[in-house]
Amino acid sequence: MQEPWKAPVWTDGLKSTLRQNQNTLVQGKELYNQYCQSCHGSKGLGDGVLGGELPVKPANFHLQALVNQKDGAIFWKLSEGRGSMPSYKESLSAEKRWQLVSYIRQLTSENKDEQLVPKPKNLLPVADFLIERKLLSSYFPLPEKVMNAIASEDIVFMVDTVVSGLLRPWSMAFLPDNSILITERSGNLRIVKNGKLSANSVKGNVPKGLRDVKLHPQFSKNRLIYLSYYIEPQKPDGGYTVLMQGKLNGDSFVDEKILYKAGPFREGGETFGSRIAFDKFGFLYFTVGQRTIDERHRWKTVQDRTNPSGKVMRFNDDGTIPKDNPFVDSLQILPEIYTYGHRQPQGLIRHPLTGEIWETEHGEMGGSELNLLKSGSNYGWPDVTFSRNYDGTLISQDTARVGIESPVHHWTPSIAPSDFDFVFSNNYPKWKGNLFVGAMVHKRLNRTAFNNGKPVHDEILLENIGRIRDVKVPSDGFIYLMIEDTGQIVRLLPLKKR
Structure with missing residues (x-):
């Protein structure tokens, strides 16, 4: 005690x-x-x-x-x-x-006159539940006992903290040797080995302003990793969001090289985008948020395909331009552009079954979006949107228009979605096919259920847990959440009634 x-x-x-x-x-x-x-x-x-x-x-x-x-x-x-x-x-x-x-x-x-006995929402008596021993994880051992039991619409689960002590983490990548790479904005690339956070960061020329980290699809053979980071504006130049490739050699980051720089942007780097994903063919995708790059309002840059603002880019794994990119033969259009008309992309993943590339992005007031990316498509911002201005006035009269790709799902009021993942794990049979995304503005987890490929229902989970910046379902089949403000990684363990 x-x-x-x-x-x-x-x-x-x-x-x-x-x-x-x-x-x-x-x-x-x-x-x-x-x-x-x-x-x-x-x-x-x-x-x-x-x-x-x-x-x-x-x-x-x-x-x-x-x-x-x-x-x-x-x-x-x-x-x-x-x-x-x-x-x-x-x-x-x-x-x-x-x-x-x-x-x-x-x-x-x-609150001095209120009853001082805590009454947590959706908590059930822990004595009524147990952790099934058939559940296995190669990343972290299962806890010996149930510490909390949280009721959702479909299952009862436990929040299990597996990593603590991080400082403004942004992304995590699960390695085949059961270790985990974690980016911190300060420029620390942390590593978890044998279930423990190493006291030392990865050595080498790791850049400041870190955001995303992704493994090459053939990481086990080539040890390549990809980082994104921000360069804050400095006079007379502006800021950039940068895509970098390097190798993980033991505990060192080596052979680093910059593949792409988007900018120069006039605003600071909080919302430059910077998510990375690989498709099933090995092509590399990189998001860039809407930013001010010239005298125009930043909204005016998003539909302009001569600049990177509000776009998703597509590259070969070495940063060169694929020959089948949608605008590769078009004059006065950046050949790296894959899709455009995005506001602030904050999530980018490959669907675990279909291999399609999906994206989440922030709206202004309302209108946060979940998008299925299609080559050469326009996603509408700011001409077609469910968002409103922060004062409540309309941004656009249209929420749909011919020639504009509509979101698969949208959230109003805005949830400020983070990175996300789909669940197809046998650990959660009642959640199969569901999407889990951090709702950063509300500090909670959002579950979206699908039926025949269409979203049909949303459930709010884990209110007040913090700003969930990243969601991953790695090879052990558990849902992991990275919480930016508390510096923790937690996982959701399904519980069984005694």
Whole structure:
């Protein structure tokens, strides 16, 4: 049993230098929702989605012993961390940690008359369920016991945290030797071996601003990996989204070379796109989000095929242009363009059964899309869209038009979809054929059920779990979620009724 966590006596003397006003609390709430809510719950009751499976339960801030703590003690705990509670002294400035302290104090003040017993949504008694021993994974051992049991419409499952301690992760790639490559935006390429996150990052000239990572289809033979990254705008030049190829030689990234640079863009690199996928023939696809590249509004660049903004590109695996690209023989059109009319692509995968390339993208207000990519097709943005302007006014009168490829599915209100995957694993027989995608703006997981290739139903799962940036179903058949703000990778384990 873990000893009670007490801050050193000297921390009582730590005092915030912030002026206590509404802005401090607004900033603190944003930080709390990003970093704390998934474990401690929306009201600080210790009832977050991820908290239920931890061996030491997250703090309930309303308990009198915690209410009696000095601000300095809370600040120290946020800074140092312990066990499953991460240290924030490297990732959050002192000012932001004090903003968090201010908001936690408000939480306990606002809800002091409420019942202080957590009531998590959709949680069932763990004693009623067990993990089937026939389930196997070569990446991580199965837990010894059920730590949480979450009810969905079709199955009961457990959220099992398999990796913690990541800093703003963006993508993961599962290797055939049962290790995992993970990109962090800072430029760290992390590796998980034998179920453990290595303390050391992959060596070599790994670029800053990392986004996606993909293995070559023949990785076992050639050891080739592909990275995307952002170059932030610098005067007088703009920013770029870059596609790079290199080899993984042991724990080193070697023989790196840039295959493609899209830009220069005037805005920063948060939404340049940058997802990578290979089709069943070995062709390489790369997304580029809508960005400002000249004097025009960025919307005006998306339908213009002389620039990369709002496009999906297609290459050979060495970065050269395939001879059968749709515009390869067209004058004044970039020959690498495969599809156009996209707003902000954030997901790109090969369908595990059909081999088709599917894409998700953010809408403005509403109108997030799931698209099946077809060579040379126009996906409409901004001329044809379900999106509205952020003030609620129409962007386009049309949601469909002849000559424009309509989305397979769209979400209104917008879910800000991340990368995604389809499930055909025997681990989840009732979820076969379903699509799972992170809904980043709502900090939850979205399940879309299909019937005869058409979406028929959406279910909301794991509310307040955090910003799910990546979803993968590797060879072990489990669903893995990468959570950007909490720095964790979790998997969903189906449970059996006792």
